[in-house]
Amino acid sequence: MSTKARLAIEGGTPAKKRKDPPMFPGGMAVGPEEEEAVLEVVRSRCLFRHYGPPPGPGKAAELEQAFAAFMGARYAVAVTSGTAALITGLHAIGVGPGDEVIIPAYTWIASATAVMAVGAVPVIAEVDETLTLDPADVERKITPYTRAIMPVHMRGVPCRMAELTDIAHRHGCRIIEDTAQADGGSYRGRRLGTLGDVGCFSLQFNKIITCGEGGIVLTDQEEVWKRALMYHDPVSALRFPPEETLAGVNYRLSELQAAVALVQLRRLEGLLEAMCERKRVLKGGLEAVVRRKGLSFRELADPEGDTAIALVFFASSAQKAQRIAEALSAENIGAGVLYRPDRIDYHVYAHWAPVLEQRTWTPSGGPWRWARRDIRYSPDMCPRTLDLLGRAVHLDVSPLLSNEDVEETLEGANKVLEALA
Template identity: 40%
Template sequence: MKGWINMLAKHGGTPVRTKNWVPAFISSEEFDDKEREYLLNVLQKRRVFRFYKKGLDDSEAAKLEQLYRERTKTKHALAVNSGTSSLVSALVGAGIGPGDEVIVPGYTYIATAAAVLIARAVPVIVEIDDTLTMDPKAFEAAITPYTKAVIPVHMRGTPCQMDEIMSTARKHNLLVIEDVAQANGGFYKGIALGGIGDAGCFSFQQYKVVTSGEGGMVVTNNPSIHARASVYHDCAMTFWGVENSTSVESFPGENYRMSEIQAALGLAQSSRIDSVVGRLREVKQTILKGIQSVQGIQLQRIPDPEGDVSYSLVFYLPDTRTAAEFSSHLTAEGIPNGTFQNNGFADRHIYVNWDYVLAKRGASATDTPWTCASYKGNVQYSKDMCPNTLDLLGRAISISLHQSMTEEDCMDAVEAIRKVASFIL
């Protein structure tokens, strides 16, 4: 380590680091000749619509689905045009709709709750715990006679406590739809995330580990969920005569189809998931080893460290005021980070900022999932409904990691954390 010069940088001392921190994106930093090759191949074929029958057996989307079937060890996969589309398709595919409640965590991207509403069901918001994922006890406590499903979200690359969640879900005959948008490449006890529940939903948006600009994937072992999701993701699906889409009665759907261009980019990106995640894990473990003995900070609990995607390092301080002070000093030392106060934990990921959910405001003023005749429940929302979630996020500091980080980068983070801790804790 470089050694500290007298005092904290905010007080006139020499900052630990003056170089830029890591790139904003994990996925697009990996773009190379493979992406160019795959994209040019699509252009050369002059076939960018997936279900054009000429050349259907050479579809890039079909190849991408096969890759995710193999990765998650599931029987069915459906490529769609976004992560939100994957959630909606899975929910509708599972038969969830008006009158149903679906349990979601209070810390996740707003799309998780929005997807439930789009499926015409009612989201029930529950606490997270120190894993930053759904608290299994809070999940079980929130079950009502109207509960149909739960969506555990593998938040910030951290696997949920799937043993407890699956046990509770099976005991109460509930469907489990995994939201893997932020954890592509992760595992839980050796099983790929997305392949544990009744369905798994992925996102390929640019901030994710794998990108196709926008895009998503639904995986499942349930043929009915896959067939219904296929119909819903394309209002004309039965006309294409693809796989088992005709095995269920047709019904109105959307257009969530993935283009061949998106699929080609996602295919190239997905081929290197393990390499990227492997490097991320090495980076995170290097930093964790350097700070695990620091007094006064509590590391995020990871249910399965070997399955952690590891692009985020989180630790907790004793209280909100200390976290804000620590974060400010850490930034001054050259290590950008986020807290609940400075939007490092983006507002749209925290339930208190899901304005239309808390207000029970739907797309129609007269007919919403909460007011439709089929719903007999009485779910209530308030900004203080999940105090543990707000306490944890208020005390948490998050540092973004990147697969390109060097040993020097890691040691800068370690030194800055230890330096700030020595002065204020």
């Protein structure tokens, strides 16, 4: 057998000549425009959103307007992180002590800790083959105390929003979308983050667009916007009649970060187009082997709304998935499995020991002391999620992959799946 036909993991020549570029879509696009935007703010000496020397600041306000317009929402509030956006969003829709919020078993731990930070308790539900909230399990886990459902558009794809919205309406719950990983994605023609009562975004470096650290709260509802504004900034609270104000904290975004985020927002459409095109070719080129080998791709609640940051398929066992991922990496293809019991990863609930064990910052207790029923967690409470994630092989779809990279990826992935799936 030629060294090219042999798997790289078994001593053959890697199908891909170079490793994938780092998977930071917006981060890798940072260039002269971001530099200029930062310099403009520095030169103006207006680093704070509310005041500075004339003509005064304006980047955070401009970002809020541009973000809301791009996504198709009435209001946006710029905050310091995705976690801050979730906490602000939860306060804005009135979630607090004694309330339950249903979150998926596959999401960054911040989805859980944001709920805890407002004094409510997370209720962890299974994901399905979309790797997002399973509506059937949400329905099972609803109680009279469920105040909100948090669909997380994980790894760039939309949740089953029609089913989740229907459940929320029937049970009188609010919807807070965690859109941290899916900027610009959509569901049935509407941008993610605009389908629930409030949408929360992250602009952290690993996200589709970035300003290093940052977040956005999005809503169509004036009351939710007012509350978000007041919670994230006591100065903004002064805009409202004194008898209506609530006391907030400080999650304001700086002008420097807002300036970078504005440039990145202008890049978003182009990044999405580049990833969608590459993913279309990659998926098309793997369809035959996936079908022949009895594998399946991750399901998509709305294929049109996929941001296409990743291509995920399920192997028949976790053991096979790990071997396939290792073999793909040896071919220089950016790949991995989504869950390994032996590797702590805060994207998987089973690794959230501080949450599962209900560890608290003070001996007097955490949010569970206000829960209106006994809530318990265990690492094996969502077996379907662990099974799916353990079998899920994940390929990064960088917008920087060249045509040659895509061709070589297909060559390597086909070789690996023929041999190992």
